[in-house]
Amino acid sequence: MKRDISSFQNVGLSLIMFAVFPFVLVAQENNNMTFEKSLIRDANSSEITWGPCPEFMPDGCEIAVLHGDPSKQNVDILFKLPANTDIPNHWHNSPERMILLSGELEVTYKGEETQTLKQGYYAYGPAKKPHTGKCGNSGPCVLFIGFENPLDAIPVNK
Known part of the structure; x- marks a missing residue:
């Protein structure tokens, strides 16, 4: 026992x-x-490095990488357009999460009504869904965009 x-x-x-x-x-x-080291950036800082947008985007369009590598997953950018500028029809392989930091931006996704983003508005764009945009006349549009997948923008040929 x-x-x-x-x-x-x-x-x-x-x-x-x-x-x-x-x-x-x-x-x-x-x-x-x-x-990974934490990171804080001022979107208005002179330390932000702005570069050109893809060739099919309008003159004056600029992109700045805030965090990550654009060729890899999880990249955050600033996207800037002059006032009264049209964004051509395009799509991305990644969903995009956006917050408009300045200006007023009209966005139209294929099959949907045009929506207007104002300063502080959040928007979500599904992967591979074509869309256009127009920055209004209230000043340049600066948009924070977070991509899950590598950064790309593919023009839609009409």
Whole structure:
């Protein structure tokens, strides 16, 4: 009978070890983890580097990368257009999450009514859905855009 109790104790001890051991490993792994460095940027800073948009976009269009590598996943950019500028019909391989920082921007997605973004408005654009835009006359449009997939813009040939 004593042997049975001992067996139960060994089984119980083993079960406890199997239950606790993974948590010990995770705790050790978290202590040894290296984290990506945090980042804060001022969208109006002179440290922001602006570059050209794709060739099919209008003159005066500029893009600045805030975070990430445009050829990889999870990239955040600023997209700037002069007032009274049309954005040609195009689409992206990635969904895009946007906040208009300045100006007023009309956006029309294929099969949908035109919507107007005003300063502070959030918009979501589905992947591969063609869309156009127009920056109004209230000043340049500056749009924060977060892409899940690498940055691209594919023109829609009419």
